[in-house]
Amino acid sequence: MNQPRIHPAAAVDPAAELADGVEIGPFCVVEAGVKLGAGVRLEAHAQVLAGTTIGEGTVVGRAAILGGPPQDLSFDLATPSGVTIGAGNTLREHVTIHRATRPGGTTILGDRNYLMAGAHVGHDTVIGDHNIIANNVLFGGHVTVGNRVVIGGGSVFHQFIRVGDYCVTQGLSGFSKDLAPCLMGTRINRIAGLNIIGLRRAGFDAAARGEIKAVFDLVWRDGKNLPQALESARERTWGPEAGRLLAFLEAPSKKGICLQLGRD
Numbered sequence: 001m002n003q004p005r006i007h008p009a010a011a012v013d014p015a016a017e018l019a020d021g022v023e024i025g026p027f028c029v030v031e032a033g034v035k036l037g038a039g040v041r042l043e044a045h046a047q048v049l050a051g052t053t054i055g056e057g058t059v060v061g062r063a064a065i066l067g068g069p070p071q072d073l074s075f076d077l078a079t080p081s082g083v084t085i086g087a088g089n090t091l092r093e094h095v096t097i098h099r100a101t102r103p104g105g106t107t108i109l110g111d112r113n114y115l116m117a118g119a120h121v122g123h124d125t126v127i128g129d130h131n132i133i134a135n136n137v138l139f140g141g142h143v144t145v146g147n148r149v150v151i152g153g154g155s156v157f158h159q160f161i162r163v164g165d166y167c168v169t170q171g172l173s174g175f176s177k178d179l180a181p182c183l184m185g186t187r188i189n190r191i192a193g194l195n196i197i198g199l200r201r202a203g204f205d206a207a208a209r210g211e212i213k214a215v216f217d218l219v220w221r222d223g224k225n226l227p228q229a230l231e232s233a234r235e236r237t238w239g240p241e242a243g244r245l246l247a248f249l250e251a252p253s254k255k256g257i258c259l260q261l262g263r264d
Contacts, residue, residue, distance in 0.1 A: 010042075019056070034067075037087065051082030051099055055111065058085055061092040070098045070123035070141065079103050086111035086129070097121040101141070110147075122159070134171065146181065148202055155185075161255050164248050166202060168195045177258045181245050182212050189258045191220060204241060211242035219249065220261050 004022040006012055012024060015032035021039040024030060029047040037056035042048065046060045049067035060066065067083045069075060081100035088111055091097075095115045100107050101123050109121065110129040119133050122141040127133075131145060134153035139145070145163045152171030157163065164181030170192070179185045182199060184192040194216050199209050215238070219229040226249065233246055249257060 004036075031067075049099075051080070052085070053082065054085045055087035055089070057087050058089040059091065061090075061095060061117070063093055064091050064095040066091075066095075066097045067099050068096060070101050072101055072123065072141070075101055075123075081105045081107075083107045083109075085109045086113075088112040090114045092119075093117040095119050095121075098123045098141075100124045116153070128165070148198070150198065158255070160253055162248070162253055165244070166195055166198050168198055175258065177256045178248075178253050179258050180248050182216075183258075185258065189260060191258055191261050208239055208241040211239050212245060215242050215245050220259065226257060226259060 002021040004018040006024045007026040009026040010024045010028040012030040013032040016030045016034040018036050019038040022036045023041040025042055025044040027045045028042045031050040033050040034048045035053040037054055039057045040054050042060045043062045045063040047065045048054065052067035069077055080103055083097050083099050084106050086109060089109060092115060094117055097107060097109065105124060107121060107123055108126045110127060112129055113127060113131045113133065115133045116135045118136040120138050121127065122139050122143065124141050125139050125143045127145040128147035130147055131149045133151045136154045137151050138156045140157060140159040142160045143157050146165035148166050149163055150168040152169045152173060154172045155169045156174040158176035161175060162178045164179060166182045167179050167185060169185040173186050174188045175185060177189050182195055184195050186192040194213060196209065199212065215233065218233055219226065222229065224232065230250060238246060
């Protein structure tokens, strides 16, 4: 058995649950009710607050704060909520992830994500797996992010929007509408094109990429509005990859879909 290693300058509540191989560096804070999986490592000054669960092998960088209260002026600090972080994540310096606003709610980060320095995940946000989130990215509350997404540094995402699988965004871009799967986002709610390189790296074959491009042309290039484009799409049968893109478009959030094309 590999007992947890706790630096003598760390403050760890006896009611925290620490699995085998946990390492806690100097001046860390771990509150009661925290659960740290096997091999989790907290670097100096990291804080993991009540209601936070971290999966095995995750590394929490210096001065990161996980499980802090939401930045919501109406939030009651007595509300029981938490943060759940999966396995194999890397959270670099000063990353912040806030707990949910609703009683029993959870802010969720999946598995094997890489969050660079200063990234912020707001309350009630749900992030999938294998995402790369660059420095100083801001996710407002209630954002949903898919899988294998690459977010450029300093990008900002408004509350209550969705970011689909296999997206990539330009640094310093901003979004207040849904960003559909497989797209390149740029500037403010703009679409620069398809993330073809990302799709190739993810193993999409030529046929799947061709169908996704056909949907892209139908929605973003043919001059139709979204309902008209979706009506046209229903006239043919699509493979699973293009079908997932269409399903995303068929169920927009209240914020709508990013439809404006162009870099200028």
